[in-house]
Amino acid sequence: MVQPHTPRHRRRRQLAAGLACLTVLAAACSDGESADAPTTTSNTRPAEPNALPAEPQEISFTSAEGVEMSGLYYPAAINPAPVVVLFHWAYGDRSDWHVIAPWLQNRGLANPFPITSHSSLNDRSWFPIPGPQPTYGVFIASYRGCSPHPDGCPNWTPDQWLADSHAIITAAASLPGVDADRIVTMGAGIGADGATLSCAAWNETHPGACDGVLALAPGSYLGEPFGEAVAALGAADEPVPVWCMSTFPQQVGLCDAPGADTNPGFRSIDVMGDTEPGHLLVPAADPSPLQLLLDLLAEVAPV
Numbered sequence: 001m002v003q004p005h006t007p008r009h010r011r012r013r014q015l016a017a018g019l020a021c022l023t024v025l026a027a028a029c030s031d032g033e034s035a036d037a038p039t040t041t042s043n044t045r046p047a048e049p050n051a052l053p054a055e056p057q058e059i060s061f062t063s064a065e066g067v068e069m070s071g072l073y074y075p076a077a078i079n080p081a082p083v084v085v086l087f088h089w090a091y092g093d094r095s096d097w098h099v100i101a102p103w104l105q106n107r108g109l110a111n112p113f114p115i116t117s118h119s120s121l122n123d124r125s126w127f128p129i130p131g132p133q134p135t136y137g138v139f140i141a142s143y144r145g146c147s148p149h150p151d152g153c154p155n156w157t158p159d160q161w162l163a164d165s166h167a168i169i170t171a172a173a174s175l176p177g178v179d180a181d182r183i184v185t186m187g188a189g190i191g192a193d194g195a196t197l198s199c200a201a202w203n204e205t206h207p208g209a210c211d212g213v214l215a216l217a218p219g220s221y222l223g224e225p226f227g228e229a230v231a232a233l234g235a236a237d238e239p240v241p242v243w244c245m246s247t248f249p250q251q252v253g254l255c256d257a258p259g260a261d262t263n264p265g266f267r268s269i270d271v272m273g274d275t276e277p278g279h280l281l282v283p284a285a286d287p288s289p290l291q292l293l294l295d296l297l298a299e300v301a302p303v
Helices: 100-105 158-173 190-205 226-234 289-300
Strands: 022-026 057-062 068-074 081-087 137-141 178-188 210-216 242-247 266-271
Touching: 057 158, 068 100, 068 158, 081 100, 081 158, 081 190, 081 289, 100 137, 137 158, 158 178, 158 190, 178 190, 178 289, 190 210, 190 226, 210 226, 210 289, 226 242, 242 289
Parallel strands: 081 137, 081 178, 178 210, 210 242, 242 266
Antiparallel strands: 022 057, 057 068, 068 137
């Protein structure tokens, strides 16, 4: 059973005009080595009768500029459900999230895609155990020019990535089985800015629809100030939490962008442990960004 949740006072919003089309297709599973085995545990969420199939779906969508894009959607075990939108950093693409996505979905699904790197994100043995039985829809997509590429984004195109960020959150809100009034974003590096800026912009036209942001090492990389977006989210009738993490001591002050502290839901969190600047999604990170993501979700989008 879904735990009772009192939503904010909202009305269903129409999709932004920038989403011209959206097509749901079954994702093809590769015969290559997958990152992990199915993990059905006592915390795995049983699917409700009206839930969509657990397998990731390939999503085609069009940005406001008319650019054809694609993403992967992992439906939750309940319908409708909150959706978590994940934005990758400049040294990767959507495949960075191939193991985290089914972990958040929490339906016992293994990563069906081949391993393409030696990232610690490909081994979820160190991931915290969700509980009690949360389940979220998850949407992942690659920024333009960043996939497939072994080293991530070969060209620096922040204006395009900003436009892509807006298109990605628009597509996520329109997915079947998604509660469009319960969106949470997370990103790293350029994706941290994309997660924050897209959430703030989405709430300008869909007040209160984006409920929270976890930003890992942002830097105002997309041409708009991170701090101003955080401040805008805090100026809402119900301030939207933005939790920002950076590596200590290498990135001291990175999260403390001008204006950010005006948001009463803003948190600046120093990550200790054996980490390198920008490499926060690792087992040694203290506190764990993944645990903080679960904490944020429990606070703003309980299920």
